Amino acid sequence: MATTATKQQPSGPVLDWTAGHGPVTGALSATTGAFAVATTGAATSMPPGWALAVGAAGALGHTVVGLRVRDAGRTLATRAASWLVGAGWTTWAMTHGPLTWAALGSLATIGVGIGAAARSTALFEEAREEEAIAAEQRQIAAELSAERRAIAAQWVDRIQRVCSITVRVVGVETWETGAGYSIDAELPPGGATWNRIAAESPRLSADARLPHGCTATASPGIHQGRVIIDVTTVNVLEQERTYPSDYGPLSVHTGIPWGYRTNAEQILTYLREQCALIVGPTGSGKTNMVHSILAGFARADDILTWVIDLNAGSAGLPWVLPALNGEISTPDGKLVRPGIDWLAGTYDEAMTMLDTAVRVAKHRKMGYQDVLARANTDLLPISAKIPQIMLVIDEGAEILSSPDRQVRKLGEKILEVIRIARAMGIRTVLTALGATGSVLSNLMIRREAKVRVALTGGETEGMDLSKMFPGSRGLRVDQAPHKGAGFMGTPESPAALFKAWRILPNQIREIIAATSDRHPTLDAVSAKAAGPAYVRRWDSDRTAWMRDQASSNDANATSSAGTGLRLSALNSSEQAQGSPEDEMLRRFREQIDAQFGTAPEPQTPAGGDRPPAAGGLNLSALRGEQESPAQQAALALLLAAGREGTGASAIARALADEHGTSRQTVVGWLRDWVKDGTAVRVGEGTKARYVHRQHAPEQPPEG
Numbered sequence: 001m002a003t004t005a006t007k008q009q010p011s012g013p014v015l016d017w018t019a020g021h022g023p024v025t026g027a028l029s030a031t032t033g034a035f036a037v038a039t040t041g042a043a044t045s046m047p048p049g050w051a052l053a054v055g056a057a058g059a060l061g062h063t064v065v066g067l068r069v070r071d072a073g074r075t076l077a078t079r080a081a082s083w084l085v086g087a088g089w090t091t092w093a094m095t096h097g098p099l100t101w102a103a104l105g106s107l108a109t110i111g112v113g114i115g116a117a118a119r120s121t122a123l124f125e126e127a128r129e130e131e132a133i134a135a136e137q138r139q140i141a142a143e144l145s146a147e148r149r150a151i152a153a154q155w156v157d158r159i160q161r162v163c164s165i166t167v168r169v170v171g172v173e174t175w176e177t178g179a180g181y182s183i184d185a186e187l188p189p190g191g192a193t194w195n196r197i198a199a200e201s202p203r204l205s206a207d208a209r210l211p212h213g214c215t216a217t218a219s220p221g222i223h224q225g226r227v228i229i230d231v232t233t234v235n236v237l238e239q240e241r242t243y244p245s246d247y248g249p250l251s252v253h254t255g256i257p258w259g260y261r262t263n264a265e266q267i268l269t270y271l272r273e274q275c276a277l278i279v280g281p282t283g284s285g286k287t288n289m290v291h292s293i294l295a296g297f298a299r300a301d302d303i304l305t306w307v308i309d310l311n312a313g314s315a316g317l318p319w320v321l322p323a324l325n326g327e328i329s330t331p332d333g334k335l336v337r338p339g340i341d342w343l344a345g346t347y348d349e350a351m352t353m354l355d356t357a358v359r360v361a362k363h364r365k366m367g368y369q370d371v372l373a374r375a376n377t378d379l380l381p382i383s384a385k386i387p388q389i390m391l392v393i394d395e396g397a398e399i400l401s402s403p404d405r406q407v408r409k410l411g412e413k414i415l416e417v418i419r420i421a422r423a424m425g426i427r428t429v430l431t432a433l434g435a436t437g438s439v440l441s442n443l444m445i446r447r448e449a450k451v452r453v454a455l456t457g458g459e460t461e462g463m464d465l466s467k468m469f470p471g472s473r474g475l476r477v478d479q480a481p482h483k484g485a486g487f488m489g490t491p492e493s494p495a496a497l498f499k500a501w502r503i504l505p506n507q508i509r510e511i512i513a514a515t516s517d518r519h520p521t522l523d524a525v526s527a528k529a530a531g532p533a534y535v536r537r538w539d540s541d542r543t544a545w546m547r548d549q550a551s552s553n554d555a556n557a558t559s560s561a562g563t564g565l566r567l568s569a570l571n572s573s574e575q576a577q578g579s580p581e582d583e584m585l586r587r588f589r590e591q592i593d594a595q596f597g598t599a600p601e602p603q604t605p606a607g608g609d610r611p612p613a614a615g616g617l618n619l620s621a622l623r624g625e626q627e628s629p630a631q632q633a634a635l636a637l638l639l640a641a642g643r644e645g646t647g648a649s650a651i652a653r654a655l656a657d658e659h660g661t662s663r664q665t666v667v668g669w670l671r672d673w674v675k676d677g678t679a680v681r682v683g684e685g686t687k688a689r690y691v692h693r694q695h696a697p698e699q700p701p702e703g
């Protein structure tokens with residue numbers, strides 16, 4: 001709150017002065033009450049005398065109750081007077097006439113007299129109750145104020161001792177997170193500046209006997225004569241904090257939390273235009289951090305996450321397998337979608353994904369010309385209808401700097417996406433084990449990836465923080481010796497210590513379930529560009545590696561310690577086709593189809609009897625080796641059209657350029673699909689359109 005000038009708090013008062021400001025706030029509360037009465041009075045033409053009566057009653061209430069609770073005489077007098085002043089002001093405000101204090105005084109006297117005689121009136125009871133509550137609050141405020149005053153006094157002395165500057169503390173705010181406090185102080189006249197205090201941060205921290213990992217950092221106040229000193233008293237980086245259990249919706253526009261600062265406040269990343277780079281050597285907590293990033297993306301209702309993970313699939317699989325294996329369901333018993341929208345674990349799949357991303361970016365540029373013109377912007381307006389695609393590439397930096405020519409081709413594609421797709425809503429998050437020199441010397445990364453994280457986790461080798469965070473001084477690797485901790489900087493929040501939340505598989509499962517209904521679907525323009533390659537992404541032949549991975553993980557758990565890319569992924573076609581494997585593959589495929597109600601397999605006659613499940617994924621919906629690419633593209637369009645559906649003419653138009661398909665041919669396919677239950681015809685005559693059965697309002701009767 002006080003320390004980070006985040007986007008949510010662009011300006012306005014820095015500190016919260018609502019509690020414990022002594023006489024000023026006391027007077028304020030009396031006057032605000034009076035103001036309310038005056039306003040209401042004026043608005044309802046209340047006779048001005050009533051306001052005086054209220055004031056008198058207030059004075060009376062305070063006096064009587066005060067006597068009962070044995071308040072000091074002086075407090076009593078002040079309090080009663082404040083009510084009268086308030087009421088006096090009210091009357092003045094209501095009548096716009098002069099106020100006679102003699103009249104007031106007499107009224108008050110009369111009031112006290114009357115009040116004493118009328119103890120049991122409702123007014124008195126009410127006043128008494130209010131006063132009891134107020135007294136309790138004042139007690140709390142007084143205690144708080146005492147604590148703040150003590151802090152203020154200590155720091156005035158300390159700054160004098162350490163920096164030889166005599167400041168005047170204007171306010172002290174203790175943080176809601178309980179991890180420290182902020183001091184707002186005025187610098188003495190004569191040209192002292194805030195950075196003189198900032199420069200003495202380590203000595204101030206030592207003088208204050210702060211625990212290890214806690215700091216006193218000075219930053220500019222509301223003008224150059226003021227300074228804010230943030231003091232952390234609890235080392236939250238040392239603690240293990242789990243991912244916050246509130247899985248409420250997020251958006252690319254409101255920022256996605258990636259971790260917390262030393263004051264325990266969340267750091268938000270704004271990735272509409274930025275890419276991100278996360279560096280963390282083995283064991284620093286990088287995989288865990290990627291999971292908490294994927295958690296944030298899963299919670300957003302305008303983000304589709306595509307993950308490339310050629311390294312044993314550990315980053316993406318936990319977001320896919322629980323859903324594919326049907327291990328979880330939503331609270332109302334529905335099947336869930338995976339927490340990410342696409343996972344590439346092999347070289348070929350990664351290439352397909354990157355090609356798709358490039359096509360989507362280019363198509364969006366053309367297809368959304370009118371949207372951009374209408375919104376008068378060159379940045380595609382991202383929403384749940386036109387989602388942002390976040391490409392998360394684990395060890396992407398290693399792909400970029402790989403000596404292997406084939407892998408470097410992937411790298412070139414990644415750079416192309418970064419270069420062309422900012423305006424069109426595709427951004428990347430790259431992770432790196434280290435060796436960032438070559439990556440950071442890439443102009444594209446330097447310019448586009450300004451959200452940066454360095455997970456140090458105690459590792460000092462090969463961590464060049466000055467390259468990761470140019471311009472920031474005083475960052476030392478040894479300040480963040482804990483796993484999951486390091487430094488993070490974004491364009492909105494300067495590089496400083498931070499820690500990622502710990503996230504365990506059970507929370508990942510919870511988030512998959514909680515966010516299943518929230519994920520957007522690819523907009524029609526993008527879906528058309530993405531084509532069958534996208535629609536078939538969960539097909540069993542393309543997800544077979546996940547099964548391989550899952551079983552090889554079981555068999556050889558220790559091998560995951562090896563670092564570097566799993567280049568065997570390049571040999572994706574070399575899958576053993578022995579009969580036990582075939583059997584597993586068949587079972588896996590059956591499972592997927594059973595879970596997600598995909599189209600019945602032509603080669604398994606029993607499949608046709610299964611009632612299709614509503615919703616779910618398009619897994620293997622585009623089956624049928626016998627189908628032409630044009631027909632597959634048509635089916636992709638039908639799927640992409642969602643509940644709205646589409647028609648033969650629209651599909652034929654979309655296919656004309658690439659495939660030269662006639663309307664008549666499309667009519668034939670649609671007719672076949674209606675017959676075999678793939679599509680449903682909705683509406684009549686000119687309103688007739690076709691809806692893929694996944695999106696059909698009601699399931700068609702099975703024939």
Ligand SMILES: Nc1ncnc2c1ncn2[C@@H]1O[C@H](COP(=O)(O)OP(=O)(O)OP(=O)(O)O)[C@@H](O)[C@H]1O
Nearest residue numbers: 240281282283284285286287288483484500501502
């Ligand atoms: N944010 C965190 N808070 C607390 N502990 C953490 C955090 N992140 C990671 N750890 C601890 O560090 C261990 C290693 O984390 P993780 O597997 O994410 O590291 P990594 O850098 O990906 O390593 P590897 O490359 O070997 O998988 C975890 O098992 C956990 O005990």
